[in-house]
Amino acid sequence: MSNAQQFDTRLVGEHAGEIAVESPLAYSMHRSGAPKAKADTTVTLRERAFLGHLTLRGGAIVLDEALRDVLGMSLPGEPLGLVQDEAGERSIQWMSPDEWLLIVPGGEEFDVERRLREALGDAHFAISNVSGGQTLLELEGEAAREVLMKSVAYDVHPRHFPVGKGVTTVFAKASVILRRPSEERWELVVRRSFADYTYRWLLDAGEEFGVGVER
Amino acid sequence: MFYIFCPYCGEHREEEEFHPKGQAHISRPEDPEATSDEEWGDYLFFRDNPRGVHHELWVHAVGCRKFFNITRHTVSYEILEVYKMGEQPSITAENYAAQQGAASADKERNASQAKHQEGVRA
Numbered sequence: 001m002s003n004a005q006q007f008d009t010r011l012v013g014e015h016a017g018e019i020a021v022e023s024p025l026a027y028s029m030h031r032s033g034a035p036k037a038k039a040d041t042t043v044t045l046r047e048r049a050f051l052g053h054l055t056l057r058g059g060a061i062v063l064d065e066a067l068r069d070v071l072g073m074s075l076p077g078e079p080l081g082l083v084q085d086e087a088g089e090r091s092i093q094w095m096s097p098d099e100w101l102l103i104v105p106g107g108e109e110f111d112v113e114r115r116l117r118e119a120l121g122d123a124h125f126a127i128s129n130v131s132g133g134q135t136l137l138e139l140e141g142e143a144a145r146e147v148l149m150k151s152v153a154y155d156v157h158p159r160h161f162p163v164g165k166g167v168t169t170v171f172a173k174a175s176v177i178l179r180r181p182s183e184e185r186w187e188l189v190v191r192r193s194f195a196d197y198t199y200r201w202l203l204d205a206g207e208e209f210g211v212g213v214e215r
Numbered sequence: 216m217f218y219i220f221c222p223y224c225g226e227h228r229e230e231e232e233f234h235p236k237g238q239a240h241i242s243r244p245e246d247p248e249a250t251s252d253e254e255w256g257d258y259l260f261f262r263d264n265p266r267g268v269h270h271e272l273w274v275h276a277v278g279c280r281k282f283f284n285i286t287r288h289t290v291s292y293e294i295l296e297v298y299k300m301g302e303q304p305s306i307t308a309e310n311y312a313a314q315q316g317a318a319s320a321d322k323e324r325n326a327s328q329a330k331h332q333e334g335v336r337a
Contacts, residue, residue: 079225079279096279097223153229167224168278170231175277 004117007129008110023049024135024195029215032200037212042143045202046214048136052109053189054102055095056116058125063100066119067092070112075100082166082179093166093179101177101189103136135195137188137202143209144186150205152178156186172201219273220297223281236272238262239284257337266290266334268308289334 011018025047037044056063064075076083076094084091093101104112113127139147148156154169155161156178166179174197177189190198203211217230244250244258263269269289274282286296286304288311295306 079223096281099279153231170229170277 004114006110006114010107010110021050023047024192025049025137025199028196028199029213032196032203034213034215035203035211037214038210041141041210041212043139043141043147043206043209044212044214045199045206046138046140047199048138050106051131051136052104052106052112053129053131053134054104054109054113054116055128055130056100056102056125057098057127058120058123059098062120062123063125066116066123067102069119070115071104080165080167082164082181084181088181091179091181093177095168095177103189106131133192134189135192137190137195137198139186139188139202140184141209142184143206144184147202147206147209147211148178148186151201152176154178171198174198217292217294219285219294221275221278221281222283222297222299223279224275228275228278232275232277234274234276236274236282239270239272261337263337264335265308268295268306268311270304270307 010016060075067073067075071085071090073083073085073090073092075092079094079097082091082093090102090104093103095101102112109129109131113129116127145156145158152169152171154167161167161180163180163182166177168175168177170176171178171188171190174190174194176198179187179189181187188198203213205211217233218227219230219233220227221233241258244254247255250258266289269287271285271287272282273285274280282300284298284300284302284304285294286298286306287294295311296304298304
């Protein structure tokens with residue numbers, strides 16, 4: 001028995017396209033510019049906008065079962081864990097003992113949320129679609145770690161921050177969710193309202209490494 | 216700066232990620248109707264300010280956002296213990312003094328400790 005419904009807030013039919021969808025960084029890139037990668041570029045910055053972000057709260061055991069049913073993925077077993085599917089398109093990150101962040105390709109979040117609600121049934125849980133509230137930035141390249149060392153107090157040495165770890169920490173006085181899905185790539189999940197600030201900070205911090213913005 | 220161990224994240228973090236939330240283990244009177252004004256005032260407004268071992272409530276504000284307790288020495292600033300909500304401290308002012316007394320039989324130290332006041336207990 002389930003009364004799960006799908007709340008798809010995207011405009012459809014004749015109204016589709018009436019409101020232009022703009023990423024949190026659209027204005028920043030227009031105003032602050034987006035330097036192109038050069039020959040000496042050692043760090044690349046890109047925004048992966050319009051992904052589906054879902055905050056899952058509840059008991060680890062019931063959520064883990066539901067996620068296995070719906071996505072074939074399991075929750076990270078340890079605090080500060082980050083797991084991805086094989087394609088690297090979907091990820092689940094530990095945020096707190098009873099909270100996880102699920103990121104799926106854009107548009108999929110409505111259906112995933114409904115299926116999770118059906119699978120969870122009467123269990124004690126909460127799922128919030130926070131896609132509009134945050135965006136994901138990627139730093140890639142050999143100097144990516146050095147840019148982070150200028151920006152966060154957290155120790156990002158590979159010995160302390162292996163692949164598959166994710167933390168919430170302070171980034172240039174703002175908060176950021178920092179995660180490392182692969183050796184060369186770091187992801188920053190930032191609040192929409194802090195996206196412009198973070199972007200301009202990264203351009204400034206990355207200048208000495210010839211930061212290039214991919215768009 | 217403190218370097219604080221978060222019992223929920225399971226690792227040490229910088230102090231800027233945390234907020235102190237005052238004295239720990241303050242419980243609301245179970246029967247407010249039967250509580251005198253004086254007791255209610257104590258519960259609301261009066262806090263310990265001890266010289267020595269103090270139990271504090273902290274929150275990992277930029278992090279897992281969980282509350283937990285720290286036992287801290289207010290003179291040396293040393294963090295003696297970190298424990299989760301709902302747990303009781305293993306180090307208290309009473310047994311800490313006993314441990315320290317056993318560890319150092321230094322007369323001068325004992326004499327100077329006796330001279331200091333113990334701070335304020337609400």
